[in-house]
Amino acid sequence: MNVSFARTWSKLTESMLFLPIAALLMILAFDLFAIPGFFRLELKDGHLFGSVIDILRNGSPTVILAMGMTLVIATGGVDLSVGAVMAIASSVACIMINPTITGMALTDPGLFLKDPQYSWAPLWMVIVVPLIIASLCGMWNGMLVSYWRIQPMVATLVLMIAGRGIAQLVTNAIKIIIFNDTYAYLGNGWIILPFSLYIATAVFLTAWLLTRRTAIGLFVESVGINFRSSYYSGINERRIKLFAYTFCGFCAGIAGLIATSAIRTSDANQIGLYTELDAILAVVIGGTLMGTGGRFSLLGSAIGGLVIQATITSMLSFGVPASAITAVKAVVVIVVILLYSEQAQKFIRGVGSVTMRGEAAR
Amino acid sequence: MPDSDRDIVVMTGIDKSFPGVHALENVDFSLARGEIHALVGENGAGKSTLIKILTGVDRADKGTITLDGQSVSPRSPLHAQELGISTVYQEVNLCPNLTVAENILIGRQPSHFGVSIDWKALNARARESMKELDIDIDVTQPLGAYSVAIQQMAAIARALVISNAKVLILDEPTSSLTTHETLQLFKVMRKLKGEGIAIVFITHFLNQVYEVSDRVTVLRNGTLVGTYPTASLSRLELIRLMLGRTITVLDDMTAHKMESSHHIAVESLLEADDVGLANSVEPFDLSLHAGEVVGIAGLLGSGRTEIANLLFGIDRPDIGSIVMDHKPIKDFSPHASIARGVALCPEDRKVEGIVADLSVRENIILALQAGQGWFRRIGTKEQYEIADKYIKLLSISTPTADQKIKNLSGGNQQKVILARWLAANPRLLILDEPTRGIDVGTKADIQKLVLSLAEEGKSCVFISSELDEVLRTSHRIVVMRDRAKVTEFSGQVDEKGIMQAIAGSAS
Numbered sequence: 001m002n003v004s005f006a007r008t009w010s011k012l013t014e015s016m017l018f019l020p021i022a023a024l025l026m027i028l029a030f031d032l033f034a035i036p037g038f039f040r041l042e043l044k045d046g047h048l049f050g051s052v053i054d055i056l057r058n059g060s061p062t063v064i065l066a067m068g069m070t071l072v073i074a075t076g077g078v079d080l081s082v083g084a085v086m087a088i089a090s091s092v093a094c095i096m097i098n099p100t101i102t103g104m105a106l107t108d109p110g111l112f113l114k115d116p117q118y119s120w121a122p123l124w125m126v127i128v129v130p131l132i133i134a135s136l137c138g139m140w141n142g143m144l145v146s147y148w149r150i151q152p153m154v155a156t157l158v159l160m161i162a163g164r165g166i167a168q169l170v171t172n173a174i175k176i177i178i179f180n181d182t183y184a185y186l187g188n189g190w191i192i193l194p195f196s197l198y199i200a201t202a203v204f205l206t207a208w209l210l211t212r213r214t215a216i217g218l219f220v221e222s223v224g225i226n227f228r229s230s231y232y233s234g235i236n237e238r239r240i241k242l243f244a245y246t247f248c249g250f251c252a253g254i255a256g257l258i259a260t261s262a263i264r265t266s267d268a269n270q271i272g273l274y275t276e277l278d279a280i281l282a283v284v285i286g287g288t289l290m291g292t293g294g295r296f297s298l299l300g301s302a303i304g305g306l307v308i309q310a311t312i313t314s315m316l317s318f319g320v321p322a323s324a325i326t327a328v329k330a331v332v333v334i335v336v337i338l339l340y341s342e343q344a345q346k347f348i349r350g351v352g353s354v355t356m357r358g359e360a361a362r
Numbered sequence: 363m364p365d366s367d368r369d370i371v372v373m374t375g376i377d378k379s380f381p382g383v384h385a386l387e388n389v390d391f392s393l394a395r396g397e398i399h400a401l402v403g404e405n406g407a408g409k410s411t412l413i414k415i416l417t418g419v420d421r422a423d424k425g426t427i428t429l430d431g432q433s434v435s436p437r438s439p440l441h442a443q444e445l446g447i448s449t450v451y452q453e454v455n456l457c458p459n460l461t462v463a464e465n466i467l468i469g470r471q472p473s474h475f476g477v478s479i480d481w482k483a484l485n486a487r488a489r490e491s492m493k494e495l496d497i498d499i500d501v502t503q504p505l506g507a508y509s510v511a512i513q514q515m516a517a518i519a520r521a522l523v524i525s526n527a528k529v530l531i532l533d534e535p536t537s538s539l540t541t542h543e544t545l546q547l548f549k550v551m552r553k554l555k556g557e558g559i560a561i562v563f564i565t566h567f568l569n570q571v572y573e574v575s576d577r578v579t580v581l582r583n584g585t586l587v588g589t590y591p592t593a594s595l596s597r598l599e600l601i602r603l604m605l606g607r608t609i610t611v612l613d614d615m616t617a618h619k620m621e622s623s624h625h626i627a628v629e630s631l632l633e634a635d636d637v638g639l640a641n642s643v644e645p646f647d648l649s650l651h652a653g654e655v656v657g658i659a660g661l662l663g664s665g666r667t668e669i670a671n672l673l674f675g676i677d678r679p680d681i682g683s684i685v686m687d688h689k690p691i692k693d694f695s696p697h698a699s700i701a702r703g704v705a706l707c708p709e710d711r712k713v714e715g716i717v718a719d720l721s722v723r724e725n726i727i728l729a730l731q732a733g734q735g736w737f738r739r740i741g742t743k744e745q746y747e748i749a750d751k752y753i754k755l756l757s758i759s760t761p762t763a764d765q766k767i768k769n770l771s772g773g774n775q776q777k778v779i780l781a782r783w784l785a786a787n788p789r790l791l792i793l794d795e796p797t798r799g800i801d802v803g804t805k806a807d808i809q810k811l812v813l814s815l816a817e818e819g820k821s822c823v824f825i826s827s828e829l830d831e832v833l834r835t836s837h838r839i840v841v842m843r844d845r846a847k848v849t850e851f852s853g854q855v856d857e858k859g860i861m862q863a864i865a866g867s868a869s
Contacts, residue, residue, distance in 0.1 A: 215731045215739045218724060225719045232676070232714045233782065234700040234732035294719045 013349050016287035020303040027310045035317050047190040057194035059309030061255040065279035066301040067207040068248030076224045076293035077152030079248045084163025085137045086256030086272030089130040091167040094176040094266030096121040101174050116179035131253040138249015142242035167268035178264045187262025196258050224293025368394045370560045376425035385411040389586045396558045400575035404827040407581040417449050418442040446528035448521035458506030463488030465505050466520045491519045495550045511543030531562045548574045605829040627652040631821045637682035643668040644846035650821045657836025658825045665845040666825045670794045674706035675699040700733045705788035709795045715779040718768035723749035725767045729786040752781035773804035792823040809835050
């Protein structure tokens, strides 16, 4: 304990990444001592398996959602509709693989019986079209918020509620089962590591490049902190918000595709259910301020997403029944709220300054 | 001097500093029983700070307050109310969905044995208290059903009823009232005055000062200019006192200015022809030239900021045309203006200027980056170069370019905002109150900067409520009054003429 420690400490604690990383390390430390074999990795057919890999795989959709949600929250808004947009994207993807339930007559109705791998639309379109539709959903939210000046919470609630209905309509309220293995690769594939992890990494990198290698990140933060000053400085704040919500919809689309692919079913009622809350929680854990917006950290949000998944996986491994997991999440929320309060922040920073004062007294 | 028989409130040697601003400096203020005392001064003069200290919102750093001969120090608005000092604010802060009676007596409602509210007594007492103000209305109706004036009366009634007020402070009470309603308010004020209540009346309508007040206290830049019997002070003199004519070290600037006037371009850069906007500013003509500083003088609310907003495209004129580079402007938005080379340093630094949580560097490059668009990002290294250049040029005092702007003093924040616009390299720079609330040294720096910018061939519009500042920096002066352009002075500027133009009469 010396002055240089105090200095490093204050630098460390001021970083937005301090709390999310600390939280992740704490959970992993708990696993190390409380759950034997938590960190064991197995190599099967050249692919890695294990609890840590499960965290990365199951956490991927949340991380992806959190990327778009970060930008939306940074502009001072919120998007409650991402779960519903996931459902829409998955319904669209499934109906494009197998449109028979819409009553559409195929040239040969026996196609699916002869070849379960058959897909009505080419697979690239099965990916691209749902993503375009999801982006349009996000754009709709952005229109309501930026041009019609509707409160983000209310504006996105519209699609949150209507979205699942739309998703049901698309598939005639029927769960379409996917036999196509190539499509299932999105959520089930492995290249040493789970394939969805690569998608999450790609989305993270795209979001980072898009915001930090252009001026968009600065404008998003500026609009979130003070939209009037931003407007007076020549920033088109409406367009920035429209962009953030559109990107958020796009991310929700990707997460939706992964989710249907993982369970090989379009389930408009279950896909993405309550994921908007996970995404928001991930962003908040990552240090972006909910409600006021402003400074954001994509890496923080990504780690935040992993913190949530790590908690869930750890609790399941520890023996907590799956039905009680929501209660565990509630505890996480309470801890996060307490840790991010001004008093707690002061206390954490205070640890360093106490050392510094103690040193000076000596 | 203080006379405890006559004076109910005596404030002596009041001093108050906020980070970066000396809001009040050794101010004395006394209020006599049964008088209406007007408190006037431009924005940032210290009126509201003085009132906040008297009503316990802020605590003075130095100085004493006596009430009825007793030394007091109000800790909170509630405490001040208990002492007998009540305030009615500009915006009525009552609940429009409750009845008038409930609003007046909430917290003091008469009850049956302390359990249930005695509605009959409540309504009767409320009706009575409104009648004392000569207003006879149905107090069981929701407050929101009545006009702003009646709502204000209810606020006054509440102030009188719940605290037995001896001192009543009315903060800009007439700003949202019609002429008729204002007269009604004045009637009530005179009645209360007759009952021995002392009233502090804050307003920026000078005719109302003359209509209703007995004495007037003038503040300027946080110092007391003086207290005068209203009847003995001419309107012109009052304006002179409010705007000030403090001669400082800067008068060599006048010579400098005369010299620089040779650089003014003949051809105009921007030409506003009969431009106006309903409910904002009456149609006006204005031509701006490269190398020239045009000052806009006038009192608060005279239409100065409205002109700036039209020229910068915040507002779209509904009549007339603005021509720049021989092309009429069609696209009115800050973004389009910046592309044309127009910049506005806005009046309200906190709300329209700074982006508090961003660093000094990011604040400086913001407008330049906005002009370049989303995808042509200014490199980090270049950002530091630009920031460091302006930190040096404007001697902005900040530890590093990465400091958050909210941690800087007001004057330095203002310099950062100036730097933001200088970095965008505009041809026309509009400065709306660029020196408000900042110290004298920085003011001088900014004034000098404006002149040197003009010398470099930029066209500047300089808006200020301090007349000496406008006189010192401007080659040409436009005078505004009551949301209209009154006249324009150029060449040898006649200070007295300008004041008369601002006042609107020769008296």
